[in-house]
Amino acid sequence: MYSNFKRIRFLLIIVMLVFLGVSLYLVYFQLFEAKALNAHSANSRNYLDEGNIIRGKIYDQSGELLASNLDEGDKKRISEYPYSLAHIIGYDSKEHGKSGIESTYNAQLLGLSEDDLLGAMKDFMGKKGTGNDLYLTLNAQLQSYIFSLLESHKGAVAVMDPVSGKVLSLVSSPSFNTNEVDLNWQNLIEREDGVLLGRGAQGLYTPGSIIKLLTATALLESGLSLDYYDEGVERIGTSEIYNFEGAVEGEISLEEALVYSTNTYFANKALLVGPQKLKEVAQRFYFNASYPFELHHESSYIDYEEGMEDVDLAASGYGQGKTLVTPLHMAMMISGVSQNGNMMQPYIVKEIRSPSGTKLLETKDKLLSEMTSPSIGRQMRQMLIKVVEDNGYNYLQGLEIGGKTGTAENPSGKDHAWYISFAKGTSKELALAIVLEEEGISGGRVAAPIAQLIYEKAMQLGLID
Template sequence: MIDAKNRFLVIRIVLVVMIVALVAQLFNLQIIQGQDYYELSQRRMNASVVDKAPRGEILDRYGKPMITNRIGYSLQLQKTEISDARLNDVLAETVRILNSTGYTTQDTLPISGYPYEYTFADENGDGSAEDEKAAWFQSKTRITSDMSAAQVMEYYKKNSFGIPDGYEPQVERQVIGIRYEASLRGFSANSPFTLAEDVDMAVISKIKERQDEFPGIVVTQDYVRNYEMGQVAAHILGGIGKMSQEEYDAMRGKGYSYNDIIGKRGVEKLFEEYLRGEDGTNLDSTNLSGVVENVAPVPGDYVVLTLDADLQKAAEESLEKHIQALAARTGGETDAGAVVVLDVRNGDVLVSATYPTYNPATFNRDYQSLLENDANPIWNRALSGTYTPGSTFKPLTAIAALESGAVTAEELLRCDGIYRYYKDYQPRCWIWSETGRTHGALNVTKAIEQSCNCYFYEAGRRMGIDTIDQYAAMFGLGELTGIELPDEVEGNVSSPAYKERVGKTEEDKMWYPGDTIQTAIGQSYSFFTPIQLANYIATIANGGTRYKTHILKSVRSSTDGSVIYEQEPEVLAQVGVKEETLEAVKRGMLGVVDEGSASGIFADYPVAVGGKTGTAQVGNNVGNNALFVAFAPYDDPEIAICVVLEHGETGMNAAYIARDIFDAYFLNGEETDLKIKVGELLP
């Protein structure tokens, strides 16, 4: 009886303890941690799906779209439970379909197609290829730098991916590249891999018709960049692509995933922070309160450029037309050129054109063939090409001579066809070489108009190389103009220091009087970019203010259109040249167009233009480069132009292109109509 009572007591005690523990736990859950568990209950029950945001649009200065977005289709590889052998066969057949319809696959494996060779690029001639190669091998564990490209491919084929013999060489290389790239980018069930972007319906139809034969190959919809004006401004706009490991490391902590698409070149890269949107999330389920928690993506912002898209197009069309016509006449020697147009009032870049160019929509697909093109269409000649200025430098020499007192505006210097000041070096004026005549006595204005070499030989001798170099620097020659794009190079002003640096022998390093007088006519060791030459002319035209050049005009919000950033004009220097000096030089440039070498091209032109032709010797038994610089209107300048034609024979050939651009700017391409802009100028 006692035992029964004791057992009952024990049971009662156990029950009481359990009840107390339960109450304590309920108190803890509801009171102490109640808020935490409430928040937990509101959380998503399934992992969210990223809703990619479209990139911001790129507009010209008047709001004309240059790059927008459209919906495109991509082929995506998703993780499935199939063998490596089956996966390789699926990829091989997918590659064959892509190849048959003009598409190809992209990867970063630095090995060419068969016969295999390494493709590390030494773009600057500075040994960067070896550094790139060393870094790549350092990142690998099973392959070593003493292995040939063929050995590396064999290792990936057999050891890494189990690819069988029998595939066509091109297909085998592509399958290895896909497997390599997918592995590099963390291909998994949660991280699919994109095989090909922006494929057309021909590809999709072939895949869909035989879907059972392509396990893991899925057609997806993505935003694709739409180049509204085709290849116009390709070198400026740039392009996008998959992030590299180096880029991912540099952007770590900024919310990027390794598979994100980013700006890779040009404006797309330069203004990535504005163009990148904010991704949203999509959920198929709800939280415990029944509330759907989708977050809408926010598109990237509008980037407004200083470019005039219509003027850019006109410049590119004229450049192509005249180069092709000259090429037909010169047997193909004239094959490249560049144009830059600046607003002289603020440094805005209205046009930056390079020929040959490329299609930015297919740049990634065409990259290898573009690299192999001897004309180098990838090279941005407007910003990176450096050219001997020839006679386009003579206005600068005139300014330096007038300001230094080496000559006066009315002083007459005599041209006898041959410059005989030195006994052992007697260069000729172009007019003597071509006609046997002379220019006679000229003042500085007439010397510019007639482009008299003998006048500028004497002016250069009187003032010396240091004065020439001083004024060249004042006008920004041999210096960066400040444009935001990284393509720009400095060029060089001819100087004893430069010759000392590049000379290979003691005699090569010596500076001679002949070097000075050749510098004065735009030869010797001077070479400048088209954008530098345009900015130098803009500085003359606007009265002596050297502006920093700009490609960005403003950034506007994609949500409400508000201005996020607006570029203000930035003065780099006031050159401090007397007004009468600039007027004497500008009158000479007006004479070039009215009476001189460009008069036939601009006969009866309704807008007064100041200009200067240049024919620059380049040696190596190839044709001279042709240059033309100009500004207009003469009395109230708005724009400055530089045109360069590689092996274009004479500056007059370049002047035709400048006239086409003036037509497009002032006359809408017709000499009877005034220029009218449609749309409001965007800030």
């Protein structure tokens, strides 16, 4: 009898432990993983919920409608800008999942993101309705215009408000029609031009001369001499580094080296500054690091390690070698320079509102990194204004513009063309990064003119004055 009682007690303890384990497991997921599971585009519950929920709308910064259901009784999702916003809004397909904002904010658009008791009760009772609306920082008219400029190119453009970190445009070309993803899916995945890749945040490119901003900052911080005598070649062991188009500049300063984009200068100075200092500055520039952003994005990479070969260190100093960057990150970098060293955290979702218009979330501006001291930041800013003035990249009256071009060697084809720039008007500022793949000509000849057209359009739209 006593033996039976012990066995029963043992079994009860086992059952209670199992029950406790399951309870803790469920509590953990409810408290820590519920939002992620709700938002996941592969969650089949979302498709069941979508049968009863009118998915929320997506608007741009001015309130222009960007995406909505075809009508309240039809669950087909329609984008008003199916090509220019394809890599931002993304697609919403029962067959192929979701991408872009449609994926990242899936739970919010379905109104399933509540993790409080009221939200749980609503789900339990089966009460359904309309999802929440998103208001983006994007300007749809600017986005559409930039896309038209890139239609004959492969590449990307990122435009930011450098004061706040708001992303005003993020264009990727080539693109696709998000309203016809199911119809064209097989063709999209078989294409060889990477049409599904959001080049603005995911594309990784050799930067070329735009990386000289990092080398210049490290040089200024090091206190080393800024002077250099350029003979047109910098010899490192058995390797030789030349300037673009074989230029020979003679005695030059840092500012002149930026104006002329002198490769030999920055190769030499990178060796003098050394990998430790360059790595320290690169970390503040947010290389080899992830940063918060609502869309899937890659991290820019630069290799500065003790013991690295001199020729590799020299190459990284002027933007070649193993360095890879994204257009969005380069827009962040030039934004930071425009703000005397303060790099803001980028964001693309401004607000989330309930169906009744109640503001549920508002993104606040946030400082991401102090790239350098304010005094060195001001020096860098002024030197980039000089670069634009001396190279004739600004023909717009009333704007103070700084920038740097880049022509990046491409091991698999023709050179990529870069231009990063900032512009300041009376009360508003913009910053941008442009990369054009395999153009085979310099960034100053093909990318800088596009930047001027973008600034001109931004002035017409009142985004800069």
